[in-house]
Amino acid sequence: MQPLLSAERLHKTYGHGNIFSDVSFTVNPGETVGLFGMSGSGKSTLGRCLIGLERLSGGRVVFAGEDIARLSASRFRKLRPAMQMIFQQPAISMDPRMHLFDSVSEPLAFHEKRGRPEVFASLFPLIAAVGLRPDQFSCYPNQLSGGEIQRAMMVKIYSLSPKLIVADEPTSMLDMSVQAQILLLMKELQKKNNTACIFISHDSQIMLTMCDRIGVLGDGDFRMMELDEFAGYTTELRL
Amino acid sequence: MSEAAVRHRVRVWCASVRGTDWYYRLKQRPSLQVVFVLLAIILTAAVFSPIAAPQDPAATCLYEKNQWMSTEHWFGTDYLGRDLFSRVLCGLQTSMVVAVTTIAITFVAGAAVGSYAGYNGGWAGTCIARIIDVFLAFPSIILALALVTLLGSGVLNMILVLSVVQWASFARLMRGQVLAEKNAEYVLSAQAAGLPNWWILVKHLLPNCIMPVVVLATMDLGHTILTISTLSFLGLGLPPSIPEWGFMIHAGLGDMRTAPLNVIVPGLAITFVTLLFNLAGEGIRDITDPHMDVEGSL
């Protein structure tokens, strides 16, 4: 089977320091790969580099058979909806001056050249699937809780039917019970749409429940681990 | 309900949600409503001042010079016996024409240059940043003085001078705003969704960055009126034939002891108009910010 995304010898330097170097791994369709590391280990930067939101210093990322760094700007834009990202801080991941229904329906409305209200009406099934009511989308992002925004984010992302989602600590700002809800929802949607996911977190417990394989970033080097190996690796970190 | 009907209802609902919030926040603030009404009156007065003035602002009458308030001359007369009220009213028009045109020019130029320099960065962005720095290195009136020396007096020249002096502060603010916002996660999210750069700049960055610039523009309207009057107080910028508050104060200095109204009234006019713009600026900042608590004060 051809991998959906393969990262080959990625490295990134910032100023004088190395953020990460020699990172290579592959992601198959529908699979969840974890990226684990301490704060400051560069896992968020790596996640952003993988979908081309930040420039790599070296190495290449091949997504669906195409090297994303070599694509022309317009071809890359066509490819972009297939790779989406969920961010850590729900409070600022939606445009603070836009009503949620505008934010959520904007990408699809742009790509399909339709009116936003129309697109929004077509998103109603998805909105129900993530457990929100359409009237909640009349709010500004700051009027909703973190969990609700992450759900709305899910609507925005899945409206583009992506093949890969990079989730950058999507629940670290959320409460325990909401965290479980969001993670299960992510899993469920992923299964239903056969979406691959790169899951970034520093919580080893969540990693073990969410991921199929886990890459560990630490002190500048990168190792890919199977679940049981990872469980062994993190026992010393746990209490 | 048919699908078309659902769509229609959603469209109506979307439009109603979008339209209400500024209005709602304005309704919470009665004092701000008063400010806006007064501003509207001032602007109307500025447009119609030559017609509305009770007497010819240029009609001299030496027998009636330096008079105190009376029913005939509400604010008294100046050293040539001209009606002070009419002159203050016409001075309003002069100030407003110059100030509004200047701010319109500087706002557009500053926002365009600033957002370009902020979003694109790189070599051109750095260059623009340096040029902005140079303009800001001149204390504003000093630069205006130098330019007035070059261009001479006149309404158009005044607008040109003030625009050259003020565009840099707009550009700097806009650049700073864009720089601060362009790495925000919602911008990244829009990039990830495959939206083109111009779209992100226009639909996301500008709306999120422009409000402080609008507030600055409103407050700078007041500030520009101060600068105009200062320049014409120094006898520069506008020809003496055009009634202008600063020049009126200058002309009243000689008879200040016997006819204090000649310096008090135009000064109060400047203060009042500037005050209104300052209050309106603060008010706009409050009502356009979704983060702002509705219980905020004026």
Next chain:
Amino acid sequence: MNILEVEHLHVTFPARRGSIRASQDVSFSVKEGEICVLVGETGSGKSVIGQAILHLLPQSAMVSGSIRYAGEEILSLPESAFSRLRGHAISFIPQDPIGSLDPLMRCGRQVAEALETRGVPKEMRPSRVTSLLSALSFPDPDLVAVSYPHELSGGMCQRLTTGIALASSPHLLVADEPTKGLDYVSRKRTIEMFLDLKVKGTDSILMITHDLELADLIGDTAGVLYSGELVEFGPAAEVFGHPLHPYTKGLIAALPKNGMRPMRGVCPGLAALPKGCYFQDRCPAPCTTDLHPPMHDVCGRQVRCSRC
């Protein structure tokens, strides 16, 4: 003997429409030398309790009930009288350790300030600072003393604020979310630090947290807060081992290590609480009455559920 007794604590904030009942009818007590943990999610009003004990609530808050420290009523004490307790007999470890240290002052001086209020003479302070810092297992105390907070990691700042709070050898320590926002290494060290305190067994601690694992490890007694009120209070091992209230059960089941089975729904907003039981919308077996369930004793602990 009870060092802290909180009875029928109500905290209400006025809002534009109506009011926000951040804390309702909260009663619990902390015995001398005991560690009491209050667990709750965002909006459960857990931080408000700590702030009420230390008189840190904003002026607009309306507080009623009673808080007794060593038998003395402290809730109604005027600021001048209370300030002799704050930082001396009762200490506080804030959440957000980095933000809680003055960014413009060297860490050593911030520790020295705490000693100063204790009346340690000026010439003794530097040596006391050093000994205090090395007691917090900083490898190089002198270096930490001359550093600014931004030069330290989150975990180091956490230890520093704890150290400052412990500098007065308080009788009661109130810790507000000590593990919030820390990465796993810092979190582990912080938990170990509290375990040390627990082993020593001399301090009475009231810990407020959202971290169930921490609560389970540290607590002697534990309380679970939901929508501003206590729903379960009792010995920690009992509460976390055999939860009675459906909310406690749901929280524990939602942990990743327990299989991550979430409860449905979200907490109701504090401004618009439902009639009757606040948990009814999320309860797997909701009761049919409109009556608000009172706190009642069930096998050695208190539960606010009419079904238990």
Next chain:
Amino acid sequence: MHYYLIKRIAHLILTLLIASVFTFIVVNAAPGEPAEVLARHLYTGLEEAAPPELIAKVADRYDLSKPLLVQYSDWVGGLFTGNMGYSILFKKPVSWLLMLHLPPTILLTTVSMVFATIAGIIFGVYSALHQNKISDHLIRAATIFFASMPGFWVAVMLILVFSLWLGIMPVAGYGWPLFIILPATALGLHAMVSIVRIMRTSMLETMEKPFVMFAKVKGLPMKKVIFSHACKNAFLPVLTVIGMSFGALLAGSVVIETIFSWPGIGEMLMKAISARDLVLIESTIMVIVFLFLIVNFVIDLLYHIVDPRIIYE
């Protein structure tokens, strides 16, 4: 640190250079051949036309026939060596005139700045600590009102009230200490207002910060919490505003010095402008720009000393 300092100084010099080019162009591009203006000034009077041979003579004598580029480099060179040329209006060397007129301006702006800073901080902190009380509302209303008054009008009103009506202050002139009170008040008012407002906002923000709460919880007395923690942190943004206000003070000094006949460079600049004394105009403007940039440079360094968080990139 050294690297940062060098970079900062390089920026300063670059800005000064571009500013000097800009000033030179603006001033020398004024209508009318400089030599002709000068000739009329010196020999024939402003109303009459000067004969061509006189113009040529004058141009030769004052180096006005050289190409502009040479004139510019002569002038910039002069700025460094102190030989800035010769003022036609005062018939004295420009550097001598600047030496004579700079001290009064520096005295006036410094006194205004000190007054504005001290009063601004006191009122700002007081207003923040009494948020939403009557005194706070009064201070805020007063600041927005004062910010709307033109500086020159404040000066005129001060003269009208204190000198003409009450007769307790001298109308104008140069002296110490009585003569400086009115001009310094009129000049410093706007700066004070901006400092009050930024100090109040910044203080309110800082009082909400967790470290202020923690300082209180440590058991520190409230006075100490406010002065050694809150005020110090709240002061940082004020520093930037002080730097900005200094530019406004220099600009305002042109008007204020003219009104109060205060013999500073502002007043001299106005005289030079009405007499079209180009060499004096451009040199004075450059000196003002230089002063402004230096003050901001110092404040920038100060900021780096006060705030340890800033990293020298």
